[in-house]
Amino acid sequence: xxxxxxxxxxxxxxxxxxxxxxxxxxxxxxxxxxxxxxxxxxxxxxxxxxxxxxxxxxxxxxxxxxxxxxxxxxxxxxxxxxxxxxxxxxxxxxxxxxxxxxxxxxxxxxxxxxxxxxxxxxxxxxxxxxxxxxxxxxxxxxxxxxxxxxxxxxxxxxxxxxxxxxxxxxxxxxxxxxxxxxxxxxxxxxxxxxxxxxxxxxxxxxxxxxxxxxxxxxxxxxxxxxxxxxxxxxxxxxxxxxxxxxxxxxxxxxxxxxxxxxxxxxxxxxxxxxxxxxxxxxxxxxxxxxxxxxxxxxxxxxxxxxxxxxxxxxxxxxxxxxxxxxxxxxxxxxxxxxxxxxxxxxxxxxxxxxxxxxxxxxxxxxxxxxxxxxxxxxxxxxxxxxxxxxxxxxxxxxxxxxxxxxxxxxxxxxxxxxxxxxxxxxxxxxxxxxxxxxxxxxxxxxxxxxxxxxxxxxxxxxxxxxxxxxxxxxxxxxxxxxxxxxxxxxxx
Numbered sequence: 001x002x003x004x005x006x007x008x009x010x011x012x013x014x015x016x017x018x019x020x021x022x023x024x025x026x027x028x029x030x031x032x033x034x035x036x037x038x039x040x041x042x043x044x045x046x047x048x049x050x051x052x053x054x055x056x057x058x059x060x061x062x063x064x065x066x067x068x069x070x071x072x073x074x075x076x077x078x079x080x081x082x083x084x085x086x087x088x089x090x091x092x093x094x095x096x097x098x099x100x101x102x103x104x105x106x107x108x109x110x111x112x113x114x115x116x117x118x119x120x121x122x123x124x125x126x127x128x129x130x131x132x133x134x135x136x137x138x139x140x141x142x143x144x145x146x147x148x149x150x151x152x153x154x155x156x157x158x159x160x161x162x163x164x165x166x167x168x169x170x171x172x173x174x175x176x177x178x179x180x181x182x183x184x185x186x187x188x189x190x191x192x193x194x195x196x197x198x199x200x201x202x203x204x205x206x207x208x209x210x211x212x213x214x215x216x217x218x219x220x221x222x223x224x225x226x227x228x229x230x231x232x233x234x235x236x237x238x239x240x241x242x243x244x245x246x247x248x249x250x251x252x253x254x255x256x257x258x259x260x261x262x263x264x265x266x267x268x269x270x271x272x273x274x275x276x277x278x279x280x281x282x283x284x285x286x287x288x289x290x291x292x293x294x295x296x297x298x299x300x301x302x303x304x305x306x307x308x309x310x311x312x313x314x315x316x317x318x319x320x321x322x323x324x325x326x327x328x329x330x331x332x333x334x335x336x337x338x339x340x341x342x343x344x345x346x347x348x349x350x351x352x353x354x355x356x357x358x359x360x361x362x363x364x365x366x367x368x369x370x371x372x373x374x375x376x377x378x379x380x381x382x383x384x385x386x387x388x389x390x391x392x393x394x395x396x397x398x399x400x401x402x403x404x405x406x407x408x409x410x411x412x413x414x415x416x417x418x419x420x421x422x423x424x425x426x427x428x429x430x431x432x433x434x435x436x437x438x439x440x441x442x443x444x445x446x447x448x449x450x451x452x453x454x455x456x457x458x459x460x461x462x463x464x465x466x467x468x469x470x471x472x473x474x475x476x477x478x479x480x481x482x483x484x485x486x487x488x489x490x491x492x
Contacts, residue, residue, distance in 0.1 A: 007032065009261055009336045010100045010189035011305060012158055012165045012181045015351065019299045025160045026305050026346040027097045027189075028368065029074070029086050030338055038077035038400050039086075039343045039365060040390040041376070041383045045070050049130050056082035058152060059117040062145070068130035072361065072378050074343055077390035077400070085125030087345040089359045089378040092133050093162055095347035098124040099155035102169060103192045103249035103258075111223035112172025115150030124157060135159035135166045139178045139211055142168060147213065150174045156189055162351035162358060166211075169193055171247050175219055180209040185293045186300060188265040190258040193248035196292045199239045220246060244292075255286035260318070260333035262290045265308050269296040277316070285318070285333060302346060302362055302373065303429055309344045310337040310368035321414045337369035339407070343400075344368055355379075356453065357440055362432070363387065366403030370410050370421050372428035374399070374464045375436050377453040384461035399461075402468050409472075409479040417478045424471040428464070435460050 013024040031037045049068040054061040056079075069092060073085035089095045099121040119127070127145065132138040138159035150173040159166045167187060168178040179195050181187050187194070200217060203210035213219065217235045220226055225246045232238050263285040267276040273294070274282040283290055312335035313319045320331035346362040362373040365387075374387070382388070387399045394401045410417035439456040442448065449455075 012187040014183040016183040019301045022350040028344040029342045031340045040077045041387040082122035093358045095160040096129040097158040115173045118150035135161045135164045175213040177212040190261040192258045196244045197240045198243040260285035365400040367407035370407040375432045380454040386461040420474040
């Protein structure tokens with residue numbers, strides 16, 4: 001298939017590494033260079049889920065089970081290229097985030113070629129999320145579909161429930177590996193095959209933290225993919241096989257476009273454990289051996305995730321907005337908070353809450369350097385118009401388009417406009433928690449009306465609309481003052 005994949009950045013966090021004991025999963029969906037894809041948030045009811053699914057971009061089609069669950073997602077507002085559901089949560093409080101476009105090497109793709117009629121990012125959420133009761137079930141369902149139908153692109157997919165977070169990476173056209181995020185750790189993923197060490201003893205034994213294609217070992221051995229000098233006689237006895245070396249890519253493109261993003265996220269979350277800069281650093285932005293998972297120096301918050309998904313190498317010489325010192329490397333690496341981000345959703349599953357309150361979606365649209373998360377409860381029957389009604393027409397009535405305008409106006413006047421953006425982001429971060437705390441408390445007091453959470457989402461959306469429109473006006477005023485045709489004298 002000759003298609004342009006999206007290019008995204010992912011973070012996954014285990015329940016003992018978050019500030020509240022929840023599991024967290026977030027991913028930016030970034031459009032290909034030169035494109036911007038409007039996104040909307042919707043709720044898909046069982047009666048609206050297709051029984052026979054057919055892809056728009058490929059010839060893939062599949063009969064789906066008869067028992068879909070209701071779920072949320074973030075599809076393309078203009079469906080000319082299919083659904084692209086991307087991120088959502090079902091009523092069993094299970095989430096899917098898809099996909100992180102990843103890379104492999106010629107040996108893998110020669111041994112198991114990609115399949116033109118296979119599945120892709122367009123399809124994966126729609127054919128998995130309505131049918132799974134746990135993160136582990138999600139891995140196994142997608143694995144069985146990959147085996148039967150194949151895929152035409154390499155992808156990483158996240159599955160999450162209140163206890164576990166799993167990361168699946170496709171290998172060639174039909175193979176896959178998956179690893180559970182450590183409960184006390186986090187995982188970062190730029191656009192490359194990321195899992196480093198893989199335990200085949202577990203994958204073919206207890207299957208506690210590792211899963212894979214049933215013929216993965218034969219695939220590696222028969223195609224001579226193991227690059228170690230002393231290849232083990234039996235991979236089923238190996239607990240730390242370097243799958244990144246065997247199955248991943250190690251290109252110059254990776255070192256400019258991909259690994260620096262992982263480096264920055266690790267640098268932010270583990271500033272004390274390792275040295276990230278200077279002559280005696282442990283890791284550099286272009287290292288091929290960056291860890292897949294680490295235990296953070298402090299527990300991770302919603303605000304940490306938003307900062308990372310918005311980041312552009314702040315505090316380093318690679319900051320594209322740098323104005324002082326040696327600027328020769330400013331903008332050298334691809335930022336996480338890039339101009340063409342369509343959206344980011346943080347799925348926040350709180351196992352300590354009643355079922356109805358467990359799942360929150362923190363949603364930001366447009367370039368994340370200039371936007372803010374809006375929290376939404378997922379156990380609802382409809383989405384607020386402000387985040388649901390989006391199309392090709394630019395309007396301030398849409399959260400997506402309002403944020404696109406803010407970013408486009410603020411970026412060329414970064415130094416002057418960021419005072420308004422910073423105040424807006426700080427206000428909305430605090431208000432997000434304030435609204436969630438208020439509605440959590442009211443719901444747990446009992447006797448909540450039927451549409452309580454849906455009404456809560458609408459109240460939140462209306463507040464976000466007011467404040468987002470307000471900051472748009474301030475940024476517009478700032479940008480207007482900096483126009484090239486400005487003149488200091490007023491009319492007499």
